[in-house]
Amino acid sequence: MSKYRFCYAKKDEVKYVSHLDFIRTVERAMKRAHFRVAHSQGFNPHPQMAVAVPLSVGLTSQCEYMDIAFDEPMDLKELKERFNAALPDGFHILQIKDLEKEELAKFKYIDLGEYEIYVEYDGNTLPDVEKFMAQEEIVIAKKSKKNVADVDIKPLIHEFTMKEQTDTILTFFAKTATGQVNLKPQLIIEALCKYQPEFHGEFLSARRLKLISTEEVCF
């Protein structure tokens, strides 16, 4: 068995494709490309693959990762070309790494992510990001499947700054908890609007720039 790690981009045209739909899309692309993918055993065999830290619907990314096991060794250049030809526009394999001597990792060491966040605003009042970050706590109502609970998201925000501004759009940079503990970028904007009601902003989308492991485990 040969294992490979794929770094890929999820661009604008497919940013509303959910994680599960993406998995299915990749499986079908691999069938189209006639890859000999390793399958799990059992009644309902499915390709052996793992995706790092699923991206929320509506976000783009330039740094997604997935591991896939193949029945035969592949030429990396050819693998990339054939994979990209079989994937729909918007999903693009950027790099492939041979994992021959490693285990198929579960990406469990990833704990941080860097994001660019795009926000539409009225062009008048800018938010005071420093003041926002200087707060002791940032409490926001977080919806889960079952209920809504007040959560302090301050410990999850490692960095938050404003990068660019036009008359209508503000671009922020954020470094936040990503992985087993996860903070959706839109929640920061929601909190910013809550704490600074004079700022009229509306979350548009975000782009994931980088996934990080603070323990510096290679992934």
Place this chain on the structure above:
Amino acid sequence: MINISDKILAAVQKPTRYTGGEMGSIKKDANTVSTRFAFCFPDVYEIGMSHLGMKILYHLLNSLEDVCCERVFTPWPDMQEKMLEHHIPLFSLETKEEVSKFDFVGFTLQYEMSYSNILNMLDLAHIPLLAKERGEDTPFICVGGPCAYNSEMLADFIDFAMLGEGEEIICEVMAAHKVWKNSGKSKLEFLKTIAQIEGIYVPAFYDVEYYEDGRVKSIVPNVPEAKEKIKKRIIKDLDKVFYPDELVVPFGTIVHDRIMLEIFRGCIRGCRFCQAGYIYRPVRQKNVDTLLCSAKNLIDSTGYEEMSLSSLSTSDYTHLEEFTEKLTQMTEQEKVSLSLPSLRIDNFSIGLMQQVQKVRKSGLTFAPEAGSQRLRDVINKGICEEDVLRSADLAFRGGWNNIKLYFMIGLPTETDEDVMAIATLARKVWKTYHEIPKDQRAKNLRITVSVSSFVPKPFTPFQWEKQDPTEEFVRKQNLLKKELTDKQISFKWHDSKTSSLEGVFARSDRRLGKVLLAAYQSGCKFDSWDEYFRPDLWEKAFADCGIDPDFYNRRQRDDDEIFPWEHIDIGVSKKFFLSEKHKAYTGEVTPNCREKCAGCGATCFDGGVCYE
């Protein structure tokens, strides 16, 4: 091109319904083609994308160098709200072009309850609803599909209908359009030109006169170009006709999320309630090599993990054993799972299903349609109780424990005894299971009795029949509810109000157009969705227009009544339907097309089963 902002897409359910870009979708540069066709399915994406006819015609039209075809579905109400709020007109998925900018806006009519969505979509596209109010710069609005055979209810809204199988006729219309586009002639001239193509129906070219009581007195062409009778089109040789080698593969799951392989068209059976059994006559099938070639191409191009055979009755495919043997070899090798719908249960099919269904989670469906033998003979179902029980026995011994039984209530001549016989048959199936020794059957028996309400359809022997009133359907459903109390038998039924309205639409005449308009304007849309169906608004629309729905579905028609669809010719004669109707009353069965030709008239197409 329309830009749909993230704010909108992030706020609606399932945004990939509106974003396009799926694998297999085709985006052409509008400047390189002469004709742009917006293929509209008047329902939500997941339903429309499951429709085989659309897949075929989409890829066929895009295979023409001068034509581009793009898909349009009815936006779900949450999206419609956003579109109205942000002044976004209806757009196509491929290039996000406004639908009103296309040359043709074509709707496929798969079920009557989608009609209000057609007006809804035209309205969202900012296209005037009434044909007579549309100017020279608006698209041609056309329809096709099974309900187009009687689309009189839509006569005020459409420019033309294409009757029958679309592969040839639609290309002829596209060719005519290219010529017309450079001619500087009016839209009316174009319609007169295509009215001469066999299968094209331009409602405006016919005057309909009515008797005082509402029955049709005459239907007469009012231009020389219009044919006296419009005859449906069929594809004579299915081995030579276009079949797509690729499909649009959606990101999200759709209702039928798999490769559909059409093995034949039509049905030899002649069940008297079934419109599909008559309108697709004569039966024509594809040969094994054609099918295997399509199957391989589609597996390769789509990457789908599942394939399903498509036809009205898989078991009637004459090379089924040879074909399934070769096909299962291919699907096993390609790791594609195969589903085999509408198979009659016998030793061969049980073996086949055991082979393809490694995990037996899905149920088996039988459709006796009526509970008593008498009534099954009336509808010419051609199966007896023994067949059902033998099949059930085979299925239970083969490891199946989940069986669905489909029936109809309200069939012509039905008595309460016939209704109760549904419960009796279900109990006999139950008994069949329990008579099998425990070690030879699967555990946890589950029988589902599903009962729908009969809707008389045009172009069937029952087109003269009155339909049961809503209350009668409910009463019969309640009779069964009381009978079917066993824990292992569950009972499901259809909403009878929907069936009643469907009955009105199915045998509509042109006067119902104003009711449709009034109902739509009062808020009716997505009528086939329980959560949006508003029978109260429909009732009000009928009352406001002074039209009695009972005239359409509660009236027994005389043998010689002129139907609103009298000028449409599906190849099966009215004389044949009439004789079938009278045979039905005496319970006389008609053999299937392969046993003995019944002389229905479909020989006029010079092909298919009639000449086997």
